[in-house]
Amino acid sequence: MKLLDIGVLSKRSGVPPSTLRYYEEIGLIQSAARNGLRRQFETLVLTQLALISLGKMAGFSLAEIRGMFAKDGTPKLPRPELHLRADTLDEQIRGLTRLRDALRHVADCPAETHMDCPKFKRLMEFASRSAAARK
């Protein structure tokens, strides 16, 4: 199995070496070996980093992400928990979609004052409701 130097892994993943060392320190990834002092990573880590990137995108903390995936990159949570996470994501996706629609609408709608536009007002209303719901 071919191993990657930290610089190569960094280049391929887009994650700076300092961050990779940090991730190893907190147990998010691990190096397979050393060549002298130098860490050698398995290519698998590239997949893990992709997963980490997605998880961060979804707003999970590194600690949560660490708890979510086994070291082979496969999820390691019980089924109900996985569904729960997925539901959270669904809600998040809906919120983001609304925000995107609001942005696009405002960009295209020629109305002088958006507060009078019924479509915009509906979006604002949704925003209020969902903000109140969370917490």
Next chain:
Amino acid sequence: MKLLDIGVLSKRSGVPPSTLRYYEEIGLIQSAARNGLRRQFETLVLTQLALISLGKMAGFSLAEIRGMFAKDGTPKLPRPELHLRADTLDEQIRGLTRLRDALRHVADCPAETHMDCPKFKRLMEFASRSAAARK
């Protein structure tokens, strides 16, 4: 126009008073008046807080959010910029959707080892590609 005490605003919005003061300090919201020492907020601020919540959900920093909306809660960016933001959101939504699908798939797929499941492998591949793209 009826004004809200910070406690009331906090209760209705779900945002702690300390955070509301902080938001005022950094110019994200403003209080309309004082009653003695006490800040009085317009109900409009509730809408703004909802927007802020959506913006945070979308991964924008408070500084970015501040730059995105005028103080009446309406977006104040030029059209191309709005579309650009919307595009960013689109990409983010796609990533989140993939992550959600991966989670759900793993929760339901009876395969012993997910790494051998073609569907899961496709999702992983996507994760790698999108992670490499972002940077």
Next chain:
DNA sequence: CTGCCACTTCAAGTCAACTTGAGGTCAACC
């Protein structure tokens, strides 16, 4: 074999976004 340069460690620094705490004000109820 020598020098370069990408790596190493470890401690300290940074940044955003808040929270906490000490000490103070004020309107209202008992």
Next chain:
DNA sequence: GGTTGACCTCAAGTTGACTTGAAGTGGCAG
């Protein structure tokens, strides 16, 4: 008129996620 409770200010502390810097190491091209 005193105590309570919700507010106030301002400074300092916290957390998560990194980054930076100083000082050292070691593989390999020339």
